[in-house]
Amino acid sequence: MESNKRKQELLKEFLPQLEKTSIVWYAWVAFLFAAIFLGIYCLVLQILKGHIITGMRDNVVWGVYIVNFIFFMGISYAGALVSGSMHLFKTSWRGPILRIAELTTIIALFIGPLYILLCIGRLDRLPFLFMYPRIQSPITWDVIAITTDLFGCLIYLYLSFIRDFALLRDSGDTKLPKWRINIYKVLAIGYHDTPTQRKRIKNVTNIMSAMIIAIAIIVYSVLAWIFSVTLQPGWHSTIFGPYFVIAAVFSGAGVIIILMRVFRSVYHLEKYITKQHFVGVGMILMILSMFFAYFTFSEYLTKWYGSKKLDDNLIQILFTQYFWQFVFSNYVGTLLPIIIMGIPRFRTINTITFAAIVAVLALWMNRYLIVVPTLETPYMPIQDTRPEWMLYKATWIEWCLTFGGVGTFCLLFTLAAKFVPIIPVSEVADAELEMSAELAKGQDNHEATVTNSLKKQIVHKKEANEL
């Protein structure tokens, strides 16, 4: 079969990435492990000494941890939304970046919930969440939503892997060790690319891609409701659900661009991940930054324009104490992607990546500004003399655990890219075939219309003659 040949060809091209490991790769993995172990060390310290070693106190009860939680969950949902909708709407250029988006989804989804665990004072009582669940609590909604999302995304990711697992199993002359071939064999669950199997996997993937879009929207809204159901002036907002969803996809699109750039350089994928892809995802980034700017503006405008005392306090602190952070997250972070993507001259792979990095950092800061200043301006004035009780300042423990999470994200991505080709081989090969088939079909159609009109003309002429 033509498609099979092309697939094996492609696979040959990507196999070296799976087979060989360079010294740089080992050094990188060792570095990541060091970051993770530092994080684990801090976690142990936090468990042994208590939350007193973090910057969190009775007013600001959630700090950097919950910001990271929202951040990683956001990246995850963005991956799901981007890959799901590209699949659902059959975006023609989706092939090479689909797997990056899918891996982002699942890896971020593993890391995100770990951060909410860091906020919990008694980790030994975690089973209570299932032993004594109360459905009134948004945390219970979140537990249900995140587990649903995790299963949905795992299924979706696995579906997209099956065909490549089958390819890896069948590509006889690889240098891969025997055990890895065996793993591929098990994971391919007897897929042999028969027409029925192919049709089935296509249908299931279509259904799942629609479903994970819906699940992602629900899950991120539920996460937003954790904040907006409380009476805190900075959180008690009706637009938080959609605001968080938009912010999530915005930051996630940024992370996908950064990863595209990284893999393009490291794996020399210039042929596959082209400028077209950067501009494509960059466009998504730009549109979302416009939406995000719009939501941010309307959120703060209403707070600022009115005269409610507590809203006023919050705006005051945002525009004095947090002025530069506010400018960076809500002005620079939204305007830069719009300027770079909006003016065609500025659109290069590097500038788009730069815009993505700024957008991702800005979004992290935006979540920080949602969480911390709100908790620093409660209804009852903070009348205390201990500085750490009045204003939040993250400690090195919290930063180490933050970098540990980023390290885990990078490590899992590195390992995943070692286990499966980062470019979905089957998907790309099929897309190429489809494209050429469509071109051919297009020509056929054209010919058909031409002959039809000719026939009609002849009929007309005949009729005229008869008259």
Add this chain to the structure above:
Amino acid sequence: MDNSLNERKNNRRKFLRVSFLTGLSAVAAKTVFADIPIDPEKETGEMVTLLSPDGQLVKVAKEKINYMEKYISPEASRKGIPHRKFVMVIDLAKCKNARKCVENCQKAHHLPPHQEFMKVYLMQESEEAAPYWMPKPCFHCDKPLCVSVCPVGATYKRSDGIVLIDNERCIGCKFCMTGCPYSARQFNWADSPFLHVDQPYSPETSVPGKEGTVSKCDFCPDMIRDGKMPHCVSACPMGVIYFGDQLEDIVTNGEETIRFSELIAARSGYRHLEDLGTKPSVYYLPPVNRQFPVDRGFDHEDEINQRYKDVPYVKKMHKN
């Protein structure tokens, strides 16, 4: 007003007070008996024969009686004291930030110096408004957001209106702390000697506290069961804090006993931040016809006085 009317009023007050306290004691006695396990085989040492509530004679170990008298298990603490709805009324006109309520509460609940279930705020709504001292316990709201958001049911609203925390159930997620608009809740951030008290834990006493869990003012149901007032009420030298039962419609500060509804009506009682709709069980009487000037509240060590440095009144005072 003539003397006879005054006397009658006093008599009525006395009667109300006595009846209220006997009511409380009756409740207390009932619960004492209800919690004695009828299981004589396991006991050792001296046995005592008691009459159980259903009229039977039971043998109980002597040492167990005192122990059980105060002990309400976390499970039992989820039920309120029957036919009660506890309310508190705080008379802001009489408060001079003596801090006796704070100190006694801390002592009774084994709290470290900075952890205060009862806090005294210096409130001043705006620069032009009058400053006043505001003692603030947990408001034991009738629509408590902290209870709604708890994922494991570690904090609960009882039939008698009290909101308690079971720190053997609490997972320490702190969601309740962001849910409470009155900053009533505190987290036990670290292990400390204050958390090691040799006494069985009961949510009704909140002692001993536990690291990694949330705690707050509990309205002292253990004292109520004993027929006594919460520690803050009995500690206050000015009689600022009234405590009582809304169903019986009486509150007392230990000196006088008044009809709750009459007190609220006569003194224009209100609840703090009523517009949030949380329906607190704590009422305030506005600071009018004050007994003390605000400045009397600054008779403390620097650490305490420094807390109020951002209040406009204090800022102005320092300027002059």
